[in-house]
Every structure is written in structure tokens, then in C-alpha cells.
Amino acid sequence: MVWMSELSPTPPDLAPTPAPAPAPASASALGSDPSKAPAVSKASAGIEVAASSVSDQSLEARAKALSQDGKKAEALACFEQLAAQQPSNAWWLIWQVSCLHGLGRWSEALTRLAQVPQQGSLVLETWRKRFSLLRASGQLPQAALVLAQRPLPSGLQPLELEQRQLELARSYRDQPRVLACLDQLLQLSDEQPDRVNAEQLQRWRDQRLETLVVLGAAEADQAVAAMDASNAPARRERNYTAMRLALGRGQLQIARQLASTIDADSPGLELVSRREQSLTLAYRIALATADLCGAETHLKRIRELLAASEDKEQLKRIGAEPLRQWRLELGADAALAEELVKLGEEASAASLAKLHLGNGGPTVTSFALIRALAKPQGPITKPNQPDPEGLIPRRLWLLKAPGDSRPTSEQDLQQHCRLLNPGWLLDTRQATATTADNQWADLPKLVQAAASCINDHISRGDLMAMALIWRYGGVVLEARSLTLQPLDLLLGGGAGLVVVADALGQLQLPLLAARPRHPAIGAALERACRTVLRGEAYSRWDATREVPLSKAIANWLAPQLADQPAPAGMRLLRAQDLPHWLGQNLELPGYKAPTAARLFFDASQRIQAMKQLREAGKAPTA
Incomplete structure (x- = not known):
């Protein structure tokens, strides 16, 4: 799910009662000579309203048409011109706020919203916009305060208030609260059937079933059967x-x-x-x-x-x-796979740890062990005691993709991270295609060599993420991510390691956190680098992602599970719970994903990297 897709100023299923439209501008107000129209403000520099458009149709109609077509920057310029021509009409500010919201320029939108006079129907519309902006920018505690304020704006209906509560619960990814909101909405719909159409009612019923499935609730079995x-x-x-x-x-x-x-x-x-x-x-x-x-x-x-x-x-x-490569990775595990089938999917972590250690730490038991630990209410969903070797430092790393140049939205994201995580050190890195720059200079030579021969930009980013966490510690995120909760809560309980596992027991890298020089992160990083440099991997799966990370963590975990339910200071997040903490893959204006590499490796560069490492006495061995 793409979190930003829920952040339109007025989502279709949550659209409030339309605000009154401004009175049409008179011919004298618009002026017959477009050349005498007020200049567009600096916020929309470089965007001019064509003179011919004013003669063909009113500026108001053009502005609204542009906004409806998704051309928010051009619409913003028009609404700014209308506001300059009709300063007493505060609805032009409301329209500007909507455009800025659509552009992801949340700070500017909130600033302009503060200029709207609180009178008449503007009070309710300002309340709506403030809530939407705070929720969109991830300022969820402030958004909750908007809903909690009393008295509520005149004209706000209980049904709409509960819809906003549902929006907030979804942003928090608080599924039990989402279910409670949907139940309340369905009850209000029964009490006020004339205010909800059949399509909306069915949508809420479908969402309720979806929430039951996500929660894995017992009631979901009955709902599916029905x-x-x-x-x-x-x-x-x-x-x-x-x-x-x-x-x-x-x-x-x-x-x-x-x-x-x-x-x-x-x-x-x-x-x-x-x-x-x-x-x-x-x-x-x-x-x-x-x-x-x-x-x-x-x-x-x-x-x-x-x-x-x-x-x-x-x-x-x-x-x-690359099924051939996966056959090489998993082919030797066929007999073990049969033994795992006999143990069943409810096998204990202790029994799986014993099987893992007794067979040299194979891939298939790595996945099985992590699956057992990642079950709901599992033993390491939060640290049982502080990590005795040290805690994760309050340092946040944001990784950019190669060639990623950001608009003002990046500043908003970083500002949001700072507001939500006061006292944290924020660093930004770019996983560039070349290692001959300062983005890689402070990282181990083995990492630089491996990164230099990978064409795949995501795998280069994986190596950089693990290397930064191993050397400095902290939390690393892809830069198009938005923290939805204070990271101090994530690290609470004395965490020294936080990893994310999917339903298959494979560890993922949307978020990784560890204390400096954590042995499991070091082992995963070294395996990934050596596998790449020896040319023994053909995809992210076995080069830098699921296989090296899952095996390294399982190898570190297994010896400790014999005499305790979980190692001290470890937290394992399930992938389905991650949206509670993180909004991922935000659709930032102007962002273009890097082109996928045709070949995973640069063969000649790999040979050159191995030669240089041999000369330095650091080449990976068999």
C-alpha cells in the first residue's frame, strides 16, 4: 500500500459537505486587459497565466479546471492572482491551501491556512483543511488534537467526525481502532440512513472485512465463510x-x-x-x-x-x-524441508533453532526460525530486557537513490522527521553509482569494492544501509519514507537491534536499526559483499536482501534460543505492522525512479575490484 495515495485533500470516501463557492468575479474585477493583471507571487515563480485563457474563459473557471485536472502548480498561480484581485474573498486562500497540499508543500499550506479569517462557513472548512494537512504531513498527535478540540465547528455532523477519526486511525495503522471506527460508522448509518448512500455503506462493510482479515481475528473466519x-x-x-x-x-x-x-x-x-x-x-x-x-x-x-x-x-x-541461482542456494535444503513439514508450522523456536544449528545454518531453517519468532505476540515483538552491549544511538539515516533530486517536499519530510524526533541527528546519503566520492569514503574497503561492481541501484543502497548501521549505528530508511511515530517508541525497552520480517520469514530492508558494530549486521554485510565479489548472486534476493540478512540474524539468534525465549535487546517487526511506524514510497512531486539495470553485475569492474583487494590482502576467499 502506498501511504501517500490516501492523502488527497478531500478523499472521495471522506469528502466533507462542499463549501460555498466564491461569487463569480465581475468583468471589472478581472480586468479587460490581461497585461494589467497583478503579478504572480514568488511561490509560483515561472508559471504564468496565458493571456488568451483569460479572454476565453474566466480565470476562476480556468483555475478550478486546472486543479481538477491535477495541474496544481498552474492552478495555484491562478488562485494567487484571484486572491490579489479580490483580497476580501478568503475562499481563494482555501483553494491555494488545497493546491499546496496536492503539491506536498505542507508547511506553506499550513502557513496560508493560518491567514484565513475564522468566520461563518470558513471555520468548518479551515478545521477540515488543518486536520488533513497535519495528517498528510505525519503530524498525527497534532491532528488528533484537532479532532479533540471543543467546541467543534458549527455544522460538523457526527458522521463526518467519525470519518475523520477513521482517517486518523488508518494513518496510525491502528487496526483495532480502525475496526471500532467502522463499527461506529455502520451504526450511525443505521440511525441516519438518508445521509449515507448504498455505495458508501458497502465500502465500509468491505473495509470492515479487510480489517478483520488483517487482524486475523476469529470473527474473520465467519465473515469469509459468509x-x-x-x-x-x-x-x-x-x-x-x-x-x-x-x-x-x-x-x-x-x-x-x-x-x-x-x-x-x-x-x-x-x-x-x-x-x-x-x-x-x-x-x-x-x-x-x-x-x-x-x-x-x-x-x-x-x-x-x-x-x-x-x-x-x-x-x-x-x-x-533466477531460479537457477535459487536452486543453488536452496537445493541442498530439500531433505531439511521435508523434516520441517513433519515438524509443522506450529514448531517452537527452540526446536527450530536446534535444527538450524545441527545442520550448519541453512537458508530454509533460517526462514522457518524467523517465521516462528515473527508470529503475533511472539517473544521478540519488543525487547524483553535492554541490550547489555549497548543501545541504538538516536541517529536517523535517509538514503536517496542515484540521481534523485528533490523539490521542496524533501525539506518538509526532513522537517517532519526533526519535529517528530527531537534530539535525533539526521543524516542524508546517496547510494551513487561510483564509489569514488565522499558518499562511500568512510565505509569499509570491502563494501566499496562490492558496491563498485553492482549495477542495481537498490542493492547498492542495501550495502550502504548495512554499512552505515554497522559502523555508526542508528536507524536507516529509504528517503521517500515518513516516520509516523516517534522513533524513541520503536527503540523503547533498550533495543540494540530492530529488523523487519515478512510472512514468509524473510527479513526486509525498509527499516533497519542496530547499535554500532552489531555482530549480526556485520555478518550479513560481510556475506553480502563476499557473495557479490565472487559473482555468486544474480538478484537482490540472494545478494543483499532476504538471504544474507535472514541467515546472519538466524545464525546469531539460534545459539541464544536454547536457554532463553529471545536475546536481550532485540525487536522483530512484522511487515504488516510496519505501516504503524512508517509511510513508504511517498509519491513526491518530481521524483523519478532510477532505470532498472539490465545486468546485475558489471563483470569487468568485479574483476578489477577483486584484483585491487588481492593486492591489499583483503580479497574474499572461498
């Missing part, structure tokens, strides 16, 4: 919901069977996208459990489906899946 299954499309939808419920509960084999059922129950080219998603999940489950024959079967089916649908881009991506 879903319509009278025809094939309805049956597929019910199976898809049941699949997601099983996955969230760690019931991987049930989820995999349901995924295959969804595909089998879809003739021809029906629901290609949904079937591909389901089969991809089945494929990933097969890999995570070292069932390579099953993985190959699922991958073949995905390719057949995409080939028939003539989706060349997706087929090209799937065709490049």
Missing part, C-alpha cells in the same frame, strides 16, 4: 480473502493451496492480474520452504498465463527470475 460463493467470480474473491487471512496467520501451505485454487477456477484469461498475484505468492512460499519442484511448477504456470495475455513487460520480468 461471503457469496454462488458463482465463479464470487468464489475466487472469497478464496483470495481466505488466502490473505491464512498468510497473515502464518498458514503458508493453506495459503498456497488457495492460490492454486484461484488459478484453477479461472478459465481462459479471466482475472490475469489477480491470478498472477496469487500464483506469485504460491511461488514465493515454495521457495521459502525449499520446494524447488513446486516453485518451478508455479513459475511455469505464471509464464504460460502472461504469454497468453500478451503482457510482454511482465513476461520479460518473470522470465528473468
